[in-house]
Amino acid sequence: MMETLFYLAAVIALSATILALTRANAAHALIYLILSLLAVAVLFFLMGAPFAAALEILIYAGAIMVLFVFVIMMLNLGKSGEELERSGLHARNWIIPGIMATLLFVELMYAVEQTSSLTSGTAVSPKEVGLELFGPYVLAVELASMLLLAGLVGAYHLGRRFIVRSGSDD
Amino acid sequence: MGGLQIPLEHVQVLAALLFSCGFLGLMLRRNIIFMLMSLEVMLNAAALAFVAAGARWGQADGQIIFLLILAVAAAEISVGLGLVLQIQRRFKTLDMDTANRLRG
Numbered sequence: 001m002m003e004t005l006f007y008l009a010a011v012i013a014l015s016a017t018i019l020a021l022t023r024a025n026a027a028h029a030l031i032y033l034i035l036s037l038l039a040v041a042v043l044f045f046l047m048g049a050p051f052a053a054a055l056e057i058l059i060y061a062g063a064i065m066v067l068f069v070f071v072i073m074m075l076n077l078g079k080s081g082e083e084l085e086r087s088g089l090h091a092r093n094w095i096i097p098g099i100m101a102t103l104l105f106v107e108l109m110y111a112v113e114q115t116s117s118l119t120s121g122t123a124v125s126p127k128e129v130g131l132e133l134f135g136p137y138v139l140a141v142e143l144a145s146m147l148l149l150a151g152l153v154g155a156y157h158l159g160r161r162f163i164v165r166s167g168s169d170d
Numbered sequence: 171m172g173g174l175q176i177p178l179e180h181v182q183v184l185a186a187l188l189f190s191c192g193f194l195g196l197m198l199r200r201n202i203i204f205m206l207m208s209l210e211v212m213l214n215a216a217a218l219a220f221v222a223a224g225a226r227w228g229q230a231d232g233q234i235i236f237l238l239i240l241a242v243a244a245a246e247i248s249v250g251l252g253l254v255l256q257i258q259r260r261f262k263t264l265d266m267d268t269a270n271r272l273r274g
Contacts, residue, residue, distance in 0.1 A: 017191050040214060052232075059240055085201055109186060158253060
């Protein structure tokens with residue numbers, strides 16, 4: 001029963017991703033991407049990683065996708081951009097990227113070991129994750145915080161110029 | 171609730187498929203918003219592979235690397251979307267074929 005749920009979520013994740021990356025309308029693509037992220041969160045939960053599943057929903061499907069929604073609403077892309085995107089999705093444009101992506105997939109399949117090992121079946125609780133995170137991995141946490149600070153400063157710098165200029169010049 | 175016993179290869183094949191889809195989207199699309207979405211898909215596929223490997227040995231390390239990937243994705247997307255606003259303001263388009271020079 002649970003195995004069926006797992007493979008169902010896997011199929012949903014894959015098909016939603018393919019649909020998301022072939023839409024011409026950015027808002028529709030975003031909805032499919034959120035569906036794909038939620039399906040991956042189900043996969044995490046079923047594999048015994050409830051903390052990762054919660055973070056996937058909260059941060060990926062919540063915060064990051066809301067950022068995308070804000071930017072799409074601010075830009076007001078309209079019909080012309082959609083027509084341009086549709087013209088870029090012709091069949092002949094697919095050939096070379098399709099071949100390269102297939103080659104990449106075949107290469108990745110060579111890298112996957114054929115040892116038929118099962119996942120452990122034990123859930124790793126948030127407590128264990130927290131103990132590891134602030135024990136041996138504390139330097140990585142500090143580095144991630146510096147990275148997020150750099151991202152914050154960069155985004156503020158770029159966005160502030162956008163707001164000030166568009167108010168005074170345009 | 172405990173975890174589920176799944177062959178590790180199946181999860182790895184799914185992660186490879188998702189990564190290839192993201193790669194295909196990155197090369198195919200010309201709108202920068204779709205390129206950023208493809209990058210998100212690729213990062214998410216890598217995170218799936220890490221969590222699956224963590225579940226294989228029942229260790230917390232996979233989820234910790236997932237957290238770090240999450241931080242990288244958040245920082246990348248905040249700066250990337252700030253750049254999207256700048257590009258839209260300067261070039262009045264999001265098409266990367268017409269906006270391939272940063273000094274317009």
